[in-house]
Amino acid sequence: MAVVFDRPKALLDIPTHYCPGCTHGVIHRLVAEVIDELEVLDKTIGVAPVGCSVLAYDYFACDMFEAAHGRAPAVATGIKRSNPDKVVFTYQGDGDLAAIGTAEIVHAATRGELITSIFVNNCIYGMTGGQMAPTTLPGQITETTPYGRDVKIAGYPIQVSEMISTLIGAVYVERVSVDTVPHVIKAKAAIKRAFQYQLEGKGFSMVEVLSICPTNWGLSPDESFIWLRENMIPFYTLGVKKDSTQEVK
Amino acid sequence: MPKVSFREDRCKGCGNCITVCPVKIISFSEGLSVKGYHPATITKEKMSKCIGCASCARMCPDVVIKVEK
Amino acid sequence: MGEKVLMKGNEAIAEAAIRANCQCFFGYPITPQTEVAAYMSRKMPKIGRVFLQAESEIAAINMVYGAAGSGVRSMTSSSSPGISLKAEGISYIVGAELPCLIVNIVRGGPGLGGIQPAQSDYFQATKGGTHGDHNMPVYVPASIQEMVDLVQEAFDVADLYRTPCMIMGDGMLGQMMEPVEFKEVTKRKLPEKDWAANGLQGRKKHNVINSLYLKAEDLENHNLKLQEKYKLIKANETRYELFNCEEQCDLIMVAYGTTARICKNTIKLAEKEGLKLGLIRPITVWPYPVEAFEKTINKTKHGYLSVEMSCGQMVEDVKLSVNGRAPVNFFGRVGGVVPNPQEILMNVKELVGGVK
Numbered sequence: 001m002a003v004v005f006d007r008p009k010a011l012l013d014i015p016t017h018y019c020p021g022c023t024h025g026v027i028h029r030l031v032a033e034v035i036d037e038l039e040v041l042d043k044t045i046g047v048a049p050v051g052c053s054v055l056a057y058d059y060f061a062c063d064m065f066e067a068a069h070g071r072a073p074a075v076a077t078g079i080k081r082s083n084p085d086k087v088v089f090t091y092q093g094d095g096d097l098a099a100i101g102t103a104e105i106v107h108a109a110t111r112g113e114l115i116t117s118i119f120v121n122n123c124i125y126g127m128t129g130g131q132m133a134p135t136t137l138p139g140q141i142t143e144t145t146p147y148g149r150d151v152k153i154a155g156y157p158i159q160v161s162e163m164i165s166t167l168i169g170a171v172y173v174e175r176v177s178v179d180t181v182p183h184v185i186k187a188k189a190a191i192k193r194a195f196q197y198q199l200e201g202k203g204f205s206m207v208e209v210l211s212i213c214p215t216n217w218g219l220s221p222d223e224s225f226i227w228l229r230e231n232m233i234p235f236y237t238l239g240v241k242k243d244s245t246q247e248v249k
Numbered sequence: 250m251p252k253v254s255f256r257e258d259r260c261k262g263c264g265n266c267i268t269v270c271p272v273k274i275i276s277f278s279e280g281l282s283v284k285g286y287h288p289a290t291i292t293k294e295k296m297s298k299c300i301g302c303a304s305c306a307r308m309c310p311d312v313v314i315k316v317e318k
Numbered sequence: 319m320g321e322k323v324l325m326k327g328n329e330a331i332a333e334a335a336i337r338a339n340c341q342c343f344f345g346y347p348i349t350p351q352t353e354v355a356a357y358m359s360r361k362m363p364k365i366g367r368v369f370l371q372a373e374s375e376i377a378a379i380n381m382v383y384g385a386a387g388s389g390v391r392s393m394t395s396s397s398s399p400g401i402s403l404k405a406e407g408i409s410y411i412v413g414a415e416l417p418c419l420i421v422n423i424v425r426g427g428p429g430l431g432g433i434q435p436a437q438s439d440y441f442q443a444t445k446g447g448t449h450g451d452h453n454m455p456v457y458v459p460a461s462i463q464e465m466v467d468l469v470q471e472a473f474d475v476a477d478l479y480r481t482p483c484m485i486m487g488d489g490m491l492g493q494m495m496e497p498v499e500f501k502e503v504t505k506r507k508l509p510e511k512d513w514a515a516n517g518l519q520g521r522k523k524h525n526v527i528n529s530l531y532l533k534a535e536d537l538e539n540h541n542l543k544l545q546e547k548y549k550l551i552k553a554n555e556t557r558y559e560l561f562n563c564e565e566q567c568d569l570i571m572v573a574y575g576t577t578a579r580i581c582k583n584t585i586k587l588a589e590k591e592g593l594k595l596g597l598i599r600p601i602t603v604w605p606y607p608v609e610a611f612e613k614t615i616n617k618t619k620h621g622y623l624s625v626e627m628s629c630g631q632m633v634e635d636v637k638l639s640v641n642g643r644a645p646v647n648f649f650g651r652v653g654g655v656v657p658n659p660q661e662i663l664m665n666v667k668e669l670v671g672g673v674k
Contacts, residue, residue: 001252001317001318002314002317002318003315003317004251004301004303004316004317004318005303005306005307005314005315005316006315006316007312007315011312015258015259015311016311018262018310018311019261019488020261020262020286021261021263021264021265021310023310024310025309025311025312026307026308026310029310029312039266041518042517042518042519042520043517043518043519044517044518045388045515045516045517047297047384054530057526057528058526060524061518061524062517062524062526063515063516063517063518063520063524063525063526064382064515064524064526064527064528065384065515065526065527065528066414066526066527066528066529066530067380067383067384067389067410068380068383068406068407068410071376071377071380071383071407074372074376074377074378074380074381074384075380075381075383075387076384077370077372077377077381077382077384077388078342078344078380078381078382078383078384078385078387078388078392079384079385079388079515080384081342081368081370081385082341082342082368082384082385082388082390082392083388083516083517086388086516086517102305103374103376103377104372104373104377104380105316106373107373107377147424180269181269181304181307181308184307184308185307186399201527214263220264221263221264221268222264222265222268223266225268
């Protein structure tokens with residue numbers, strides 16, 4: 001009998017603090033599997049955000065940084081520019097990347113930084129107890145939108161992948177989901193492609209991963225996957241939003 | 250015959266594996282883990298129906314599941 | 319070696335940093351220090367090093383965090399409002415114990431303030447700069463030559479103790495030109511950066527650059543470790559100059575940077591009028607040269623006069639050092655106004671009760 005599925009080496013054998021059913025665990029594992037398959041564990045450096053995944057630096061086996069809220073792309077820029085032979089990734093949530101960190105992600109992308117950003121979008125602020133995120137949907141109830149997000153007061157959510165795709169320096173942007181097994185397989189393929197493009201020196205790559213937050217959505221994991229499918233996917237459409245890697249010399 | 254093993258001390262009883270198993274052989278244990286969860290499990294009888302697709306392992310957020318074929 | 323070059327202060331800092339083997343410069347334009355970035359933008363690419371104009375001072379300090387955390391010698395420079403933006407990043411750098419150089423060419427404040435020289439960031443640099451219990455060595459050169467000499471020192475002290483270091487100049491020092499000699503400096507023996515997160519490369523255990531300690535006891539231990547470090551730095555890295563204090567003085571002035579030079583002229587003017595004045599010139603304002611006051615407490619008839627381009631910030635450290643044993647007074651000009659020796663002397667005369 002051969003082992004067909006087991007823990008990747010790039011993910012340390014440590015119990016995580018994530019809520020039951022939280023897909024951070026799946027996404028961490030996909031990134032770790034990709035690091036294993038590309039055989040780059042020895043030269044990978046990751047940058048963890050502030051948010052639920054703040055402790056990601058404890059879970060990955062590669063060297064890790066903890067960055068200030070939103071600053072991961074700037075930290076990653078400092079790492080990659082001073083160590084161009086290393087593989088550098090950021091792992092950020094919707095508050096980290098799309099609220100406080102909008103300047104940093106936009107400028108890392110437009111500079112074409114040779115880093116890979118994994119953007120976990122679950123339409124809510126998890127760690128601080130379920131407040132509105134820049135990606136919270138209109139009408140969605142959160143702790144700071146108790147009557148549902150009112151677009152007249154709080155505006156509309158940001159479609160980050162589409163926004164980043166407008167930047168020439170961003171050569172590969174794809175939005176994926178982890179709500180079903182086929183989607184998980186596609187998500188891993190996208191993450192692998194993003195890392196591969198970094199290795200090939202093509203430019204900045206980002207994978208937006210639609211994710212669930214059962215605890216703050218007030219739903220079971222099962223119900224959360226359904227909510228994601230019915231509410232998030234119609235607005236945050238899946239697929240490759242940009243691939244200009246063929247044009248890169 | 251494919252074999253699936255669960256690390257009961259790591260399972261948080263989220264049920265994601267149960268949702269996606271195509272042959273519906275995974276269930277929550279009767280007993281509680283040390284953390285107070287009902288860990289996912291496959292009974293000996295049901296294990297023979299496993300097709301080794303690893304859907305459960307792919308959906309598990311806690312790397313609880315090892316699949317052998 | 320031995321050759322003197324006429325250089326603008328800001329450019330001299332950049333050149334000194336390059337010679338001190340700074341590998342990365344991340345910065346942002348802000349008057350009156352933009353020439354540091356501009357000089358770096360010309361030179362660094364030519365020698366295969368990193369220059370990047372960041373999108374903001376916030377991004378720049380975080381880039382320094384990244385490069386420094388991966389074991390690479392790096393720096394940033396800015397001026398007052400930009401240093402405020404860096405506050406969060408500096409706290410993270412302190413907490414993660416990363417070495418780096420931060421240059422502040424101080425301008426008038428508060429807020430957008432002015433672009434003329436000031437010394438009103440003293441509190442920010444030495445005390446209230448950012449959150450958490452923290453300190454960092456702050457060097458305050460009084461000439462471009464001294465600024466150049468201190469750059470190598472600051473980088474080495476940063477590496478030796480795993481701490482950010484600041485060189486705090488003012489708009490005058492940044493913009494003026496003076497002859498500078500880039501001497502061969504004795505470099506200190508520095509430890510290996512085996513803590514750096516620069517890729518496992520065969521290492522079994524991963525390195526993590528972090529300042530988060532969720533368990534209270536862990537965070538307390540971390541803070542105690544930092545405090546031990548600061549004790550060591552205080553014992554070994556305090557720098558100051560005593561000028562004209564060997565014999566009894568009518569009054570001793572305390573001043574740093576550009577103001578210290580003006581005070582030295584005040585001393586010359588005072589001599590002509592029969593007044594003997596001395597000067598304590600801190601070269602580090604953190605650690606503060608308390609020893610200088612121990613050495614001079616019995617040598618001053620009318621105590622100390624803190625002379626600053628501010629509303630009175632360093633004067634508090636003077637009072638702490640003197641601890642009630644002698645009178646402490648303050649004279650300052652603010653907003654970018656630079657005091658002249660005559661007005662300082664007038665103030666001194668009021669304090670000592672006229673000419674003898």
